[in-house]
Amino acid sequence: xxxxxxxxxxxxxxxxxxxxxxxxxxxxxxxxxxxxxxxxxxxxxxxxxxxxxxxxxxxxxxxxxxxxxxxxxxxxxxxxxxxxxxxxxxxxxxxxxxxxxxxxxxxxxxxxxxxxxxxxxxxxxxxxxxxxxxxxxxxxxxxxxxxxxxxxxxxxxxxxxxxxxxxxxxxxxxxxxxxxxxxxxxxxxxxxxxxxxxxxxxxxxxxxx
Amino acid sequence: xxxxxxxxxxxxxxxxxxxxxxxxxxxxxxxxxxxxxxxxxxxxxxxxxxxxxxxxxxxxxxxxxxxxxxxxxxxxxxxxxxxxxxxxxxxxxxxxxxxxxxxxxxxxxxxxxxxxxxxxxxxxxxxxxxxxxxxxxxxxxxxxxxxxxxxxxxxxxxxxxxxxxxxxxxxxxxxxxxxxxxxxxxxxxxxxxxxxxxxxxxxxxxxxx
DNA sequence: GATTTAAGGTACTCAACGTACCCTAATCGG
DNA sequence: CCGATTAGGGTACGTTGAGTACCTTAAATC
Numbered sequence: 001x002x003x004x005x006x007x008x009x010x011x012x013x014x015x016x017x018x019x020x021x022x023x024x025x026x027x028x029x030x031x032x033x034x035x036x037x038x039x040x041x042x043x044x045x046x047x048x049x050x051x052x053x054x055x056x057x058x059x060x061x062x063x064x065x066x067x068x069x070x071x072x073x074x075x076x077x078x079x080x081x082x083x084x085x086x087x088x089x090x091x092x093x094x095x096x097x098x099x100x101x102x103x104x105x106x107x108x109x110x111x112x113x114x115x116x117x118x119x120x121x122x123x124x125x126x127x128x129x130x131x132x133x134x135x136x137x138x139x140x141x142x143x144x145x146x147x148x149x150x151x152x153x154x155x156x157x158x159x160x161x162x163x164x165x166x167x168x169x170x171x172x173x174x175x176x177x178x179x180x181x182x183x184x185x186x187x188x189x190x191x192x193x194x195x196x197x198x199x200x201x202x203x204x205x206x207x208x209x
Numbered sequence: 210x211x212x213x214x215x216x217x218x219x220x221x222x223x224x225x226x227x228x229x230x231x232x233x234x235x236x237x238x239x240x241x242x243x244x245x246x247x248x249x250x251x252x253x254x255x256x257x258x259x260x261x262x263x264x265x266x267x268x269x270x271x272x273x274x275x276x277x278x279x280x281x282x283x284x285x286x287x288x289x290x291x292x293x294x295x296x297x298x299x300x301x302x303x304x305x306x307x308x309x310x311x312x313x314x315x316x317x318x319x320x321x322x323x324x325x326x327x328x329x330x331x332x333x334x335x336x337x338x339x340x341x342x343x344x345x346x347x348x349x350x351x352x353x354x355x356x357x358x359x360x361x362x363x364x365x366x367x368x369x370x371x372x373x374x375x376x377x378x379x380x381x382x383x384x385x386x387x388x389x390x391x392x393x394x395x396x397x398x399x400x401x402x403x404x405x406x407x408x409x410x411x412x413x414x415x416x417x418x
Numbered sequence: 419g420a421t422t423t424a425a426g427g428t429a430c431t432c433a434a435c436g437t438a439c440c441c442t443a444a445t446c447g448g
Numbered sequence: 449c450c451g452a453t454t455a456g457g458g459t460a461c462g463t464t465g466a467g468t469a470c471c472t473t474a475a476a477t478c
Contacts, residue, residue, distance in 0.1 A: 017425060017474055044465060055426055060467070117387070118327025127390055164381075164405045171384035175376070178326075178383060181336055196373045197410060204413020205405075226443055226456060253434060264457055269436070 018054075027052045027059055031073035036108050040070055040115035070116050071126045078109060084142045090150040094198055097142060098169055098190045105177060106184030114177070140166050150202075157206035165205070169198050227263075236261045236268055240282035245317050249279055249324035279325050280335045287318060293351045299359040303407055306351060307378055307399045314386060315393030323386070349375050359411075366415035374414070378407050 018026060030052035034043040045066060049056045063069040085096035104110055113130070120126040143166035150156040172193045176185045227235060239261035243252040254275060258265045272278040294305035313319055322339070329335040352375035359365040381402045385394045 015475065019424065019475070023425075045467080046465075055428085056467080057427090057469095058425060061424080066466070115327075115330075118324075121324070124390060131388065162405060164401060167384070168381070168406060171381055172377070174384055174387060175380035178387075179340065181333065192373060196371060196414075197377060200413035201406060201410040202413070204409035204411070204415075206413075228444065228455065232456075254436080255434075264459085265436080266438095266458090267456060270455080275435070 023052075023054060023058060024062060027054065027062070027069075028073050028076040031069055032077035035070065035073055035077065035112045039108075040112060040119055043070060043073070045069075067116075067120050067123065067126055071120060071129045074112060074116055074130060078113075082138050082142045084145050086149065088153070090146070090153075090155050090202070091194060091199060093146045093149070094169060094194045095190060097146065098173060098193065099187070101139070101170060101173055102185050102190060105173070106182070110177075111182060139170055143167065143169070147202075156202050159205040160202040162205070165198075165201060168201065169193055172197065232261075232263060232267060233271060236263065236271070236278075237282050237285040240278055241286035244279065244282055244286065244321045248317075249321055249328055252279060252282070254278075276325075276328050276330075276332065276335055280329060280338045283321060283325055284338060287322075291347050291351045293354050295358065297362070299355070299362075299364050299411070300403060300408060302355045302358070303378060303403045304399060306355065307382060307402065308396070310348070310379060310382055311394050311399060314382070315391070319386075320391055323391075348379055352376065352378070356411075365411050368414040369411040371414070374407075374410060377410065378402055381406065 027048065031043060031048045034048055034051060038047075043066070045056050045059060048069070049059060052058075059069060063072060082097075082100075085093045085100075087093050087096065105113070116130055117127075120130060140163065144161065144163075147156060147161045147166060151158050151161060173185060173190070176189055236257065240252060240257045243257055243260060247256075252275070254265050254268060257278070258268060261267075268278060272281060291309075294302045294309075296302050296305065314322070325339055326336075329339060349372065353370065353372075356365060356370045356375060360367050360370060382394060382399070385398055
């Protein structure tokens with residue numbers, strides 16, 4: 001067997017030691033994998049370092065502490081694109097969005113996110129970083145789009161297009177998780193949120209001041 | 210100064226070593242104080258033991274791990290009695306209850322509770338223990354009472370008395386904390402929750418199916 | 419090719435959880 | 449009233465994991 005990798009034609013050198021961006025991506029990838037496999041509690045710095053085939057130095061040169069790495073790794077694994085459903089009915093659209101959020105949050109990724117939010121505590125920088133990708137403005141935008149369409153169809157009054165209304169179903173879903181813990185919220189709870197709260201509220205704002 | 214405690218009349222002995230209930234209460238008290246002073250992260254087992262003038266053995270004989278002690282200590286310090294406001298107006302009642310919850314949650318105790326809920330993770334026993342005293346059924350009962358009174362005054366339709374409606378304002382308040390972190394929610398957010406969501410929903414359920 | 423930059427390797431400090439062991443005070447049974 | 453049992457006190461560990469220090473060595477840059 002000829003020794004490979006060193007003697008290339010024309011003397012092209014293949015670096016054997018990653019640097020900069022390449023190394024950073026490898027670390028993030030390793031951290032994300034650890035997060036999915038063992039949760040945030042299991043994502044130790046040594047394990048990440050070993051998995052990325054590097055050492056803790058390289059990590060601490062980039063992130064000041066574990067929570068920061070955790071947040072960055074979550075972001076790396078949560079390329080959240082939210083496809084806004086368009087079924088032609090406000091109720092079905094709302095249910096579809098809720099079900100999608102429920103599926104995401106009850107997946108391992110959801111558990112990781114909740115761990116991270118807990119661990120981050122009150123560090124506003126990391127809090128923002130997490131929320132951004134997690135469910136923040138993108139989610140609100142989706143619900144506003146959904147309401148806009150309903151108004152255009154004459155299904156909802158214009159007063160219903162309001163940030164508080166838009167964020168309501170997700171807030172209630174989040175609340176279910178806060179109360180019950182990890183297991184996925186049953187579908188009956190989702191329909192209840194839509195039928196008993198969301199739609200009545202949309203109606204209720206019609207004749208309001 | 211005469212040496213006290215040992216030589217009592219009639220040979221009554223005052224035990225110098227606490228046992229059972231007395232010691233348990235002392236530990237809980239010490240843990241609760243640590244929680245308030247330094248949060249859950251600062252409530253180390255050694256500190257609690259020192260503060261209670263005992264040692265870790267006595268603690269671990271009673272609680273299997275730190276999280277269990279934390280939950281028990283929180284319960285010890287959170288004798289939650291919820292006085293249901295009765296101002297004669299649904300809006301004012303609702304605002305009063307919300308403001309009270311906001312005050313509690315933005316106090317050190319609220320931060321401790323959030324830390325604990327995070328630390329407890331998915332242990333259902335501790336989760337239940339915490340929620341019980343924290344904001345669970347007592348809170349819901351208060352909101353249902355408030356709705357009942359409004360219905361009696363003719364201020365709200367009977368259909369508004371529904372668990373989902375009752376838990377809504379607290380769910381939205383909790384959501385504010387989840388989104389923004391520790392600082393108290395501004396009063397404008399509370400009035401918005403009441404005026405833009407809660408009251409319209411109560412109205413909206415009136416003519417509903 | 420020399421110099422500077424950053425990765426690799428490793429050992430270490432420190433804090434904190436949880437455990438083991440042994441001694442001694444309090445309680446309980448007779 | 450006196451031994452036996454129970455449970456608290458004291459203390460020293462073992463272990464894990466965060467974060468740091470320091471030196472060596474490869475890669476990039478001048």
